[in-house]
Amino acid sequence: MVYMSNHNFEQETSQARYSGLKIKEGDVLEITVSAFDEIAVKPFNLTTMTSTNDPSDAAGGTAASTSTGSRYTVSTEGYIAFPVLGKIYCQGMTKQQLREDLEQRLKQYLTDPMVDIRLTNLNISVLGEVKIPGTKTTNTERINLFQALALAGDMTDYADRTKVKLLRYSEETKRDSVIQLDFSEAGIVNSPYYYLQQNDILYVEPDKNKQIAANSTNPNRALLFQSIGILVAVTTLIITLSK
Numbered sequence: 001m002v003y004m005s006n007h008n009f010e011q012e013t014s015q016a017r018y019s020g021l022k023i024k025e026g027d028v029l030e031i032t033v034s035a036f037d038e039i040a041v042k043p044f045n046l047t048t049m050t051s052t053n054d055p056s057d058a059a060g061g062t063a064a065s066t067s068t069g070s071r072y073t074v075s076t077e078g079y080i081a082f083p084v085l086g087k088i089y090c091q092g093m094t095k096q097q098l099r100e101d102l103e104q105r106l107k108q109y110l111t112d113p114m115v116d117i118r119l120t121n122l123n124i125s126v127l128g129e130v131k132i133p134g135t136k137t138t139n140t141e142r143i144n145l146f147q148a149l150a151l152a153g154d155m156t157d158y159a160d161r162t163k164v165k166l167l168r169y170s171e172e173t174k175r176d177s178v179i180q181l182d183f184s185e186a187g188i189v190n191s192p193y194y195y196l197q198q199n200d201i202l203y204v205e206p207d208k209n210k211q212i213a214a215n216s217t218n219p220n221r222a223l224l225f226q227s228i229g230i231l232v233a234v235t236t237l238i239i240t241l242s243k
Contacts, residue, residue: 020094021119021141024171024198027074029090030118031082031102035110044083044106046070071120084109092171095119095141124196126152128204129159143196145181145188152202155183160207166193167201 023029033044072080078091085105090098095117106113124143125135131153138151145166155161161183169176179193188194196202 020096021122021197022171023074023090023093023095023098023119024169025074025076025078025091026121027119027198028121029072029074029080029098030120031070031072032116033102033106033110033113034116035106035113037111040110041113044085044109046083119198122198124148124151125199125201126204127201129156129206130154130204131156144194145183145196145202148196148200148202155204158206158209160205163205165203165205167203168193168197169199 033041035041070083072082074080074091079087079089082088082102085102088098088102088105090101093101099115099117102115103113106115119141122138122141122143123135124138126148127133130149133152136148136151138147149155164181164183166179166181167176168179181188181191181193
């Protein structure tokens with residue numbers, strides 16, 4: 001089956017937009033602060049602070065230093081604990097929004113501060129009729145539906161490409177929402193769900209032939225049909241004898 005066989009592909013592709021990932025609880029952010037004055041910037045990077053101060057104390061988010069930057073885990077309340085600045089709420093923000101917020105806060109300490117932020121633990125789960133189901137971790141933060149399928153080895157021959165479910169947790173409603181996707185439509189690249197978010201789950205349904213085959217080989221279902229057959233036969237016999 002051909003993906004995106006319906007509609008004008010080039011026209012639809014030109015409308016696709018990437019708005020950035022939303023930061024969520026449990027995300028691990030690698031944040032590096034830089035400025036012209038290298039000495040003044042040191043207190044804001046964990047690599048220069050961990051021996052004298054632990055910014056994870058009572059501020060709501062754990063932190064650790066790495067060779068390339070400082071890593072912060074977003075707490076269950078949506079905060080990270082940042083050196084000097086303290087408790088910073090970031091849940092629901094994009095990286096760009098958090099970057100601008102931090103740079104604005106840092107201006108009272110630094111001249112022309114620059115903040116670099118990278119998400120280090122983007123996890124996507126792909127289940128159902130794919131060749132390599134499971135949770136996939138990627139180094140890139142901009143991942144779309146087709147890239148997620150590629151990580152799972154693409155759909156199997158038994159997949160229903162018109163019925164793929166996307167499960168996404170909403171921080172606003174505190175519940176999972178289920179979105180039905182049709183991979184045969186080129187308009188899918190214009191969908192607000194075309195680019196995936198952290199912890200999204202894709203479930204590819206089997207086609208009707210696979211469902212029929214699975215049901216026919218299910219021993220419990222076969223036993224049920226056999227029991228119904230016996231019940232019908234006994235009922236018919238009782239009715240016949242009663243006449």
